[in-house]
Amino acid sequence: MANFTSVDASLEGRLLFAVPKKGRLNQAALNLLEGADIQFKRENRLDIALVKNLPIALIFLPAADIPTFVGEGQVDLGITGWDQVQEHDAGVRALYRARRFSGEITPEEEVAHNGRGSGCETVLDLGFGGCKLQVQVPQNGIYQSPKDLVGKNIGTSFVHLARKYFANLELEADSANTQVGGQPAGFTGKLRTKIIELSGSVEAACALGVADGIVDLVESGETMKAAGLKAIDTVVESSAILIKSRGPSNPELVDLIATRIRGVITAQKYVLCQYNIKRSSLIEASKIAPGKRAPTVTTLDEEGWVAVSVMVEKKRLAPIMDELSKIGAHDILALHSTVGRAYPPYTPKSLPSHSIMSNTTPTPSRTIDGEVRWQSKIYKAIVTPIHFVTFLLSLYLIDSHYRAQRYRQHASGANNQNERPWLHRLLYQQRLSPYDWVDDHQKPSSSQSTNATHRHEAKTRYAGGGPRSAKEASGPWFYRTKMDAFMIHFVLTPEAGAVQIPAILRGEQSPPSGSAIGSKDYSKRPVAVILGGGYDDAGIDIIMEASKGIKPIPWLDPTQPAPPLGPKYGKAMVARIKELLAQLDKDGKMDEEKVHWY
Ligand SMILES: Nc1ncnc2c1ncn2[C@@H]1O[C@H](COP(=O)(O)OP(=O)(O)OP(=O)(O)O)[C@@H](O)[C@H]1O
Numbered sequence: 084m085a086n087f088t089s090v091d092a093s094l095e096g097r098l099l100f101a102v103p104k105k106g107r108l109n110q111a112a113l114n115l116l117e118g119a120d121i122q123f124k125r126e127n128r129l130d131i132a133l134v135k136n137l138p139i140a141l142i143f144l145p146a147a148d149i150p151t152f153v154g155e156g157q158v159d160l161g162i163t164g165w166d167q168v169q170e171h172d173a174g175v176r177a178l179y180r181a182r183r184f185s186g187e188i189t190p191e192e193e194v195a196h197n198g199r200g201s202g203c204e205t206v207l208d209l210g211f212g213g214c215k216l217q218v219q220v221p222q223n224g225i226y227q228s229p230k231d232l233v234g235k236n237i238g239t240s241f242v243h244l245a246r247k248y249f250a251n252l253e254l255e256a257d258s259a260n261t262q263v264g265g266q267p268a269g270f271t272g273k274l275r276t277k278i279i280e281l282s283g284s285v286e287a288a289c290a291l292g293v294a295d296g297i298v299d300l301v302e303s304g305e306t307m308k309a310a311g312l313k314a315i316d317t318v319v320e321s322s323a324i325l326i327k328s329r330g331p332s333n334p335e336l337v338d339l340i341a342t343r344i345r346g347v348i349t350a351q352k353y354v355l356c357q358y359n360i361k362r363s364s365l366i367e368a369s370k371i372a373p374g375k376r377a378p379t380v381t382t383l384d385e386e387g388w389v390a391v392s393v394m395v396e397k398k399r400l401a402p403i404m405d406e407l408s409k410i411g412a413h414d415i416l417a418l419h420s421t422v423g424r425a426y427p428p429y430t431p432k433s434l435p436s437h438s439i440m441s442n443t444t445p446t447p448s449r450t451i452d453g454e455v456r457w458q459s460k461i462y463k464a465i466v467t468p469i470h471f472v473t474f475l476l477s478l479y480l481i482d483s484h485y486r487a488q489r490y491r492q493h494a495s496g497a498n499n500q501n502e503r504p505w506l507h508r509l510l511y512q513q514r515l516s517p518y519d520w521v522d523d524h525q526k527p528s529s530s531q532s533t534n535a536t537h538r539h540e541a542k543t544r545y546a547g548g549g550p551r552s553a554k555e556a557s558g559p560w561f562y563r564t565k566m567d568a569f570m571i572h573f574v575l576t577p578e579a580g581a582v583q584i585p586a587i588l589r590g591e592q593s594p595p596s597g598s599a600i601g602s603k604d605y606s607k608r609p610v611a612v613i614l615g616g617g618y619d620d621a622g623i624d625i626i627m628e629a630s631k632g633i634k635p636i637p638w639l640d641p642t643q644p645a646p647p648l649g650p651k652y653g654k655a656m657v658a659r660i661k662e663l664l665a666q667l668d669k670d671g672k673m674d675e676e677k678v679h680w681y
């Protein structure tokens with residue numbers, strides 16, 4: 084039972100969000116909340132949970148009651164089934180119709196109330212909880228069509244929708260009779276069909292002689308079949324939806340949640356399918372799985388073979404994998420859902436060298452040869468700590484080297500420099516780095532003026548730069564040479580990007596994050612999304628789809644030929660990014676939602 088009084092005060096200022104407390108929609112709704120980074124801890128038996136990272140309180144309610152709470156405006160937002168919203172709507176209409184019949188309200192007042200509907204507005208379809216509310220009768224019984232059930236007993240949990248359905252049937256039957264007998268027809272509010280309200284196990288009603296037919300939900304059809312029933316009509320097709328009240332307390336927060344959930348749904352809808360195939364079959368394979376834009380193709384070391392990554396709708400994955408294997412695709416792998424198939428069945432020899440599976444498939448020495456495995460354990464036990472310590476040491480050395488260099492170069496002018504100026508210049512070639520923050524009250528010298536001013540402008544625009552604290556602003560002349568001054572936020576996976584990037588583009592000040600990299604300064608919105616080489620078209624599509632229409636911004640895609648990975652790679656890519664951004668800025672294209680290659 085809900086303990087509302089004890090948490091009353093803490094609900095103050097929070098958006099109330101109703102979530103199904105049990106049943107078919109419960110787990111999927113909780114998964115969505117987790118994906119949207121809505122963090123909460125639900126105490127045992129308490130039906131209210133305060134969200135830790137947003138001003139939201141979750142209210143756990145039966146799915147059937149959620150439309151009532153949202154419709155009445157006591158709760159701002161809710162997840163429930165479309166069928167439940169329809170049932171609530173039919174109930175509200177029935178109530179006003181009854182009041183009109185009793186003379187309590189006028190026909191005009193009834194129309195006005197109906198115009199306002201149930202008070203619930205659909206925000207978005209959540210893509211799960213798909214089912215149909217169907218009229219069902221005994222498989223071998225005497226009823227063949229819905230009209231055979233007029234005047235009979237109907238068992239259901241959806242009494243209002245069932246009443247509406249049979250009222251229409253009766254009206255149809257009566258008007259047919261009118262045409263024959265010449266009597267006036269019209270629904271009088273008295274239903275001849277008897278609707279019997281049942282709260283569960285509705286399918287048992289016919290066998291037990293309680294009802295002649297039922298109106299109940301069907302998904303797989305297993306329950307119906309097991310109860311010896313068959314469907315003869317569909318009343319409503321349903322899936323889970325996000326609904327909001329007419330006047331939510333915080334419309335911006337409602338939009339934010341909707342955007343995050345939309346991102347999660349997009350990411351859930353697709354999987355990344357990877358496979359190896361002969362280049363000669365590539366065109367045929369692209370017809371089977373064209374991806375959202377185009378498949379990403381990588382040449383393998385084995386002559387004539389390529390590795391392909393492509394985004395595939397999850398529900399079409401199995402037939403697509405079958406089709407691909409038919410035309411000779413090998414090592415088909417679906418990422419993010421851990422579903423995989425290898426054609427032909429895996430043997431170490433059958434793998435093309437350096438194929439996409441080589442990263443994920445254990446090497447023979449690790450999986451087949453027990454002795455080697457034993458040796459490698461000892462080897463690992465000795466070498467891993469050495470690697471770890473060496474890694475930490477090298478980080479320390481790099482950091483202290485650059486820290487010392489920054490101090491030497493910039494500590495309150497030349498007086499504080501340890502070396503003589505000529506030696507300093509010789510050693511460090513003092514010049515601004517691409518990511519420098521140039522202090523506002525410390526104007527660049529005339530020899531640096533054009534570049535530095537340009538850089539200063541670029542910095543302010545592209546990175547939202549400047550001192551991070553008052554101490555830093557009043558401190559010694561300080562250069563920030565680390566990438567995080569330029570990069571606000573770093574995204575690790577397409578799924579994370581589908582949630583995090585839309586949040587940042589919307590201007591959220593504390594968007595969800597899975598990485599410590601980046602300045603995390605969200606006070607200015609970013610001006611570009613720079614896609615790294617680790618994302619292929621499929622991954623990029625997932626993020627872009629979720630971010631569509633939020634803020635027009637250039638998306639920089641590293642699809643041009645690049646130098647091989649190595650010391651030159653980073654520098655070259657950064658130079659290209661900067662060059663492209665400057666060009667887009669010059670051409671006035673920074674406000675267009677477009678992909679540009681760099
Ligand atoms: N078999 C099903 N398959 C998919 N979705 C379903 C199915 N049954 C119900 N639903 C959806 O889930 C919603 C909640 O139904 P469910 O029976 O799980 O609720 P509940 O709160 O547990 O109620 P009850 O106690 O009556 O079972 C339904 O309104 C419908 O939208």
Ligand SMILES: O=P(O)(O)OC[C@H]1O[C@H](OP(=O)(O)OP(=O)(O)O)[C@H](O)[C@@H]1O
Nearest residue numbers: 283284285300301302303304305306307
């Ligand atoms: O077509 P199927 O996949 O078999 O699903 C249909 C069943 O699911 C729902 O009941 P639920 O299991 O939620 O329990 P209930 O009968 O107590 O409502 C519905 O009322 C059906 O009985």
